[in-house]
Amino acid sequence: MHGELRSTEWYSGDDRNAYIHRAWMRRGTPDSAFRGRPQIAIANTASDLTPCNSHLDEIAQSVKNGVYEAGGIPLNLPVVSLGETQVRPTAMLWRNMMAMATEEMLRANPIDGVVLLGGCDKTIPALLMAAASVDIPAIVIPGGPMLTGHFRGEALGCGTDVWRLSEEVRAGTLSETLFNKSESSMIRSKGHCNTMGTASTMALVAEALGTIVPGLAGTPAPDSRLLEMSHHTGRLAVDLVHQDRRPSSFLTKASFHNAIVALAAIGGSTNAVVHLLAIAGRLGIDLSVDDFDRIGSDVPLLVNLQPAGRYLMDDLYRAGGFLAVMKEVRDLLDPSALTVTGKPLTDYLDEAQIWDPDVISRRAAPLQPAAGISVVRGSLAPGGAIIKPAAASPHLLKHRGQAVVFDSIEDFHDRIDDPDLEIDETSVMILRGCGPMGYPGMPEVSNMPLPKKLLEKGVRDMVRICDGRMSGTAYGTVVLHVTPEAAAGGPLARVRTGDWIELDVRNHRLDVDVPAAEFAARGVNEATVAGFANPRRGWERLYVDHVLQADTGADLDFLVGSSGSEVSRESH
Secondary structure, eight states: OSSSSSTTHHHSSSSSHHHHHHHHHHHOGGGGGGSSOOEEEEOOOOOTOOOGTHHHHEEEEHHHHHHHHHTTTEEEEEEOOOOOSSSSSGGGGGGHHHHHHHHHHHHHSOOOOEEEEEEEETTHHHHHHHHHHOOOOOEEEEEEEEOOOEEEEEOOTTTTTHHHHHHHHHSSSSSSHHHHHHHHHOOSSSSSSSSSSEEEHHHHHHHHHHHHHHTTTTTOOOTHHHHHHHHHHHHHHHHHHHTOOHHHHHHHHHHHHHHHHHHHHHOOTHHHHHHHHHHHHHHHHOOOHHHHHHHHSOOBBBBBBBSSBOHHHHHHTTTTTTHHHHHHHHGGSSSBBBBBSBBBGGGGGGOOSSTTTBBOOOOTSSSBBBBEEEEEEETTTEEEEEEEOGOOGGSEEEEEEEEEEESHHHHHHHHTOTTTTTOOOOOOOOOOOOOOTTSSOOOBOOOOOOOOOHHHHTTOEEEEESBBBTTTTOOOSSSEEEEEGGGTTTTEEEEEEOOOEEEEEETTTEEEOOOHHHHHHHHHHHHHHTTTTTSSHHHHHHHHBOOOOGGSSSOBBBTOOOOOOOOOOOOO
């Protein structure tokens, strides 16, 4: 162990303050618990209102057993939990609040290390942001994906098939009765979404970063091996304290390089971009949106999972898992990047094997040869915007069409199915007012449903542009995270219906074909401004006043960086 335990600042000595700290924590705990035994917090996001994380108390018990076995003292620490499917207006509004609250609780309490239990989309990113800022020994356990549900003999992809089936209802090819009947089949077990959505993506990417025991991410939530590995993680958490292995000691630019390679190879969610940027910002690592294009754009897509493919997460696990994927792109990884175990990620790849090449493709025969996140810039997105080519229609990756503009998500819902709306399959749908400031919170609305009249004609994809995000379970030719957003004065605020829009993903361009002087002279009409949020109080007010743009991670300006673990004053 390097030096004295942090918790001894609370528990050692014979003065009144030490007495108070020990006495209130005793409640049957032996005196030895306060003498040289690492205090390991279990930052637990279990909540009945975060259904994907509702089983984490069971995992926490396995962690406790491992901590005890290794000589530590486990301490359950419930933290803010965000259920992606439940909270309004969007879970992203509170990601930074969750990170800030968790950071403060880790710093304020007598703990020496922490095990981070997450699962649902925002929980793992927020926990990692907090751990990076307080910088005490920390390790992640993802709650794991649910098992595959089936409806009418077909596998259901959680999330992805919601978008698909709901469009079939609007197209008139599926009855509402059958659609509603599929609801009870989709969520078969405990766990988070079983597609390559944001929850699965962030679990795998967190392993690529090095914050998870290699081989753990992607273990299905009901699988007993998850509990076994959670026990092992509890033991390792105690070792991390003894070795003083903090996030800042092993998370480097090389770690993020490997995370970006992994993101592309698995066909991961675009949401990982904004989360990785925010985590890097807490660590002081110089990561930009252009790094995702530079490192990941030519990485092959190897994982055949919805929404970019066919299978689901329990298929990936049985087919060889995440390490088998990484072995195929080993030459693209930075071997200098360490993991929480102290060893490089590449050290864990030798024994990995692909057991089902239909689920995990060989490098020589990828699903797509180049499928990473692409960044586009131009007069419509001077700060950049991103697109996921693996989930897009190839024929739309270069497109010119006239804009059909919606000033808010409410405006969109009011007009999209109007039979008199002037729109066809060549049009470019633009939704604004959905960025970090404008909504607020950057909701997952960018994958706009297509007009009913076009669905009835058989159209299933169009170019869509938005300053918001989209679900990692979604698909389509969607340009999102447009920066600056409309509410921050970005060009998106000045686009008008009928303007010609040009998208050229190969050449990294997104432009509005309007003379520059004319475009710059345009004002922003009242309907557009009315669509922007203007909160009066509380977290929303603080958020809107301080949130940064998507290209730097949409963190709050005063939360970027690290404050460390020191607490200078006593409480009594």
